[in-house]
Amino acid sequence: MTALLLATSIQLLKAQNGNPAVEKIESNPEGQGLLMTLKFEKGSAHNHPLMAVWLETEDGKFIETLFVAESIGKGIFKHADQSSGKWMEGAVDRPAALPYWGHQRGIKNSKGFYLPDQNNPEVDAVTGPTPKASFDLSFHLSNCPVGNCRILVEINQSWDWNEHWTNQRSDDPDYRSSAQPSVIYEAVVDPHILPDTILMKPIGRGDEAGKSGTLFSDLETMTSALQIAKKITLVVGQ
Numbered sequence: 001m002t003a004l005l006l007a008t009s010i011q012l013l014k015a016q017n018g019n020p021a022v023e024k025i026e027s028n029p030e031g032q033g034l035l036m037t038l039k040f041e042k043g044s045a046h047n048h049p050l051m052a053v054w055l056e057t058e059d060g061k062f063i064e065t066l067f068v069a070e071s072i073g074k075g076i077f078k079h080a081d082q083s084s085g086k087w088m089e090g091a092v093d094r095p096a097a098l099p100y101w102g103h104q105r106g107i108k109n110s111k112g113f114y115l116p117d118q119n120n121p122e123v124d125a126v127t128g129p130t131p132k133a134s135f136d137l138s139f140h141l142s143n144c145p146v147g148n149c150r151i152l153v154e155i156n157q158s159w160d161w162n163e164h165w166t167n168q169r170s171d172d173p174d175y176r177s178s179a180q181p182s183v184i185y186e187a188v189v190d191p192h193i194l195p196d197t198i199l200m201k202p203i204g205r206g207d208e209a210g211k212s213g214t215l216f217s218d219l220e221t222m223t224s225a226l227q228i229a230k231k232i233t234l235v236v237g238q
Contacts, residue, residue, distance in 0.1 A: 103213020
């Protein structure tokens with residue numbers, strides 16, 4: 001069932017007591033490893049962000065992508081081409097969107113960017129539309145590392161300028177499509193402690209123009225980018 005699209009396994013469930021709807025998403029349905037659920041509660045600055053979720057060893061070796069926004073995973077954006085006078089779908093490279101995930105993944109496309117594209121897309125089983133609100137993302141790992149592992153989430157929202165990350169800061173078009181850099185969250189999972197619930201914490205930001213895979217630890221200049229997510233929790237083993 002590797003051709004199963006995430007879109008077919010998305011349910012929109014309205015919570016009780018007047019709480020907002022929460023999307024239920026299943027990714028990597030063929031995975032046979034440990035079950036995890038990433039609970040993303042949207043923050044006050046949430047506005048159609050791009051994101052990726054992936055698995056690494058504890059020392060930072062990339063293992064597998066668990067979810068990535070479809071536009072990044074396929075290299076096709078709905079608002080890409082305005083040559084006809086209105087926005088049309090088209091192929092676009094956005095190296096500044098999720099640069100840490102892209103460089104950790106370590107696969108270049110035909111233009112030399114660390115991104116999937118329409119010729120070499122990410123697999124359907126881990127791509128899906130960007131959730132519009134809070135969501136629960138459930139997945140099984142395909143590969144179970146020995147010992148502790150890390151789950152990482154990278155989030156980026158286009159054109160979210162602030163007093164530090166202004167549109168005058170750089171003429172680089174990739175920077176200008178991103179503004180505040182991506183934010184990376186981490187949870188370290190000990191497979192011997194199950195079940196477990198871990199609050200994911202921001203550990204740094206990506207390269208503002210996507211030129212490198214450096215993880216910058218300074219978050220002092222980040223404002224609304226830290227409010228895209230109100231809380232991200234990883235539930236492991238249940």
